[in-house]
Amino acid sequence: MNRFSYSKPQQVNDAIQQLSDTGRFIAGGTNLLDLMKENVARPDQLVDINALPLREIETTQAGGLRIGALVKNSTVAYHPDVERVYPLLSQAILAGASAQLRNMASTGGNLLQRTRCYYFYDIGTPCNKREPGSGCGALNGQNRIHAILGHSDQCIAVHPSDMAVALAALEATVHVSGPDGDRVIPMSEFHRLPGDTPHLDTTLGQHELITAVELPPRGFAENYAYVKIRDRASYAFALVSVAAALELNGNTIGTARIALGGVAHKPWRKPEAEALLAGKPATEENFRAAAELILQGAQGFEHNSFKIELAKRAIVRALSEAASGVNAK
Amino acid sequence: MNATPARQLRPDAGADTHTISLNINGKQHELAVEPWTTLLDLLREHLDMTGTKKGCDHGQCGACTVLVNGTRINSCLSLAVMQDGAEVTTIEGLANGDDLHPMQAAFVEQDAFQCGYCTPGQICSAIGMIAEGKAQTRDEIREQMSGNLCRCGAYNNILAAIEQAIPACKGGLRE
Structure with a gap:
């Protein structure tokens, strides 16, 4: 690990002011410290934000829930309001990492974790995300875990978060503060596709700090599912994951939300596929039609083309599970 | 102190x-x-x-x-x-002199290790897991302990040790 200076401010504004151009905020540290040990991240300053007053979970005036950026993943997953109103979020969080990591990792940090692409992590190989312009090791390398949607010839990495996939389906917003004030970013615009600038994972400004994640009132607690397909039963990143949420009138679909993890540089949604399901009966045939539409244009590489059919089947399974109400408390 | x-x-x-x-x-x-x-x-x-x-x-x-x-x-x-x-609290802080913590005693009784390298982490993790109170069934214990790998593959005996120790550990860390 490289040498760095360390400070622990008490207020959000102080933290933002203290951060230098080459420094980083640190919360749980579970990903950042790992990256620093691998020399992938080499900040010369860490601003420890753990003393900031960002640990509340509170009901919003709109009837939603505001989760402070420093609330631990395990605290969110087991919070009574989250379990009751947003069980999809609980299920997704508990599908990720290990109990120890969930006890450390913060809500804001989860969104900002970097890809687990082997080439991003190995500083002996080229990676446009780690070192812009150096090339992509994964494109013609071992790419079993990589993207099938939204990738570019610069980067085929995927975003590793499970929590973010549920937040995308629930249409959460990300509250941030920065030198120019506060703003609110919809989850759909928070993570970005790699394009020609794969070193940028998100639309967060360099000196901006996540202060909270806000959930709208609608939690889909009756009909939801998080299906995660991985190489071992627990404690592994998703090959494909699906967050599915339905609003049903009898067997007719009112609203459908479908977000995919493990397939793209961001949680993947296709509004046309969700619209396709609206007003239709909740049948496997209709779910398959939506799945085909979501995976339209998907392109695999040498080792990961299996993900295309896997994703379609996972979508059908997740929607079927959601429609059955099997997960409702 | x-x-x-x-x-x-x-x-x-x-x-x-x-x-x-x-x-x-x-x-x-x-x-x-x-x-x-x-x-x-x-x-x-x-x-x-x-x-x-x-x-x-x-x-x-x-x-x-x-x-x-x-x-x-x-x-x-x-x-x-x-x-x-x-x-x-580390593994060194669990026993009271020669009087082992119930989780340590259960690991010995159930032969829940071979090389022993993962054992301090397994024991601390199991105690933390019981305090969290989310694992009731064997499958839930397996899931909640998935962050502790055992290269010797002593998982069945680790599971048995944790199950054995749960009643004695419900009060959390012994003072």
Whole structure:
């Protein structure tokens, strides 16, 4: 690990002011410290934000829930309001990492974790995300875990978060503060596709700090599912994951939300596929039609083309599970 | 418990050090640490408490699991300076003299290890898991313990040991 200076401010504004151009905020540290040990991240300053007053979970005036950026993943997953109103979020969080990591990792940090692409992590190989312009090791390398949607010839990495996939389906917003004030970013615009600038994972400004994640009132607690397909039963990143949420009138679909993890540089949604399901009966045939539409244009590489059919089947399974109400408390 | 005087952990440590206060296994320590020292390295390399193991050093194996304020975490992925003021419990803090903690005794009785390298992390993790109160069934215990790998494959006996110790551990950490 490289040498760095360390400070622990008490207020959000102080933290933002203290951060230098080459420094980083640190919360749980579970990903950042790992990256620093691998020399992938080499900040010369860490601003420890753990003393900031960002640990509340509170009901919003709109009837939603505001989760402070420093609330631990395990605290969110087991919070009574989250379990009751947003069980999809609980299920997704508990599908990720290990109990120890969930006890450390913060809500804001989860969104900002970097890809687990082997080439991003190995500083002996080229990676446009780690070192812009150096090339992509994964494109013609071992790419079993990589993207099938939204990738570019610069980067085929995927975003590793499970929590973010549920937040995308629930249409959460990300509250941030920065030198120019506060703003609110919809989850759909928070993570970005790699394009020609794969070193940028998100639309967060360099000196901006996540202060909270806000959930709208609608939690889909009756009909939801998080299906995660991985190489071992627990404690592994998703090959494909699906967050599915339905609003049903009898067997007719009112609203459908479908977000995919493990397939793209961001949680993947296709509004046309969700619209396709609206007003239709909740049948496997209709779910398959939506799945085909979501995976339209998907392109695999040498080792990961299996993900295309896997994703379609996972979508059908997740929607079927959601429609059955099997997960409702 | 008397606090020991602040201990300079490295003779060449200069202005970069931060003084922190840690209660480790009931004993108060005032320590001058460099910010890049992990909690794991502080325990093992600076305090010679080698019961906590370094396996992968990347949060993937769980061998470094300790309890911080009663919660299980990976000590390899936490900076010591970030734990200022915390209460840390390691494997060395569980037994009362020769009187083993119920979880330790259960691991012995159930033969829940071969090489033993993952065992301190398994035991601390299991105690943390019981305190969390989320695992009731065998499958839930397996799931909740998935952050602790055992290369010897003693999982069945580890599961049996945890099941055996649950009733005695319900009150949390024994004082």
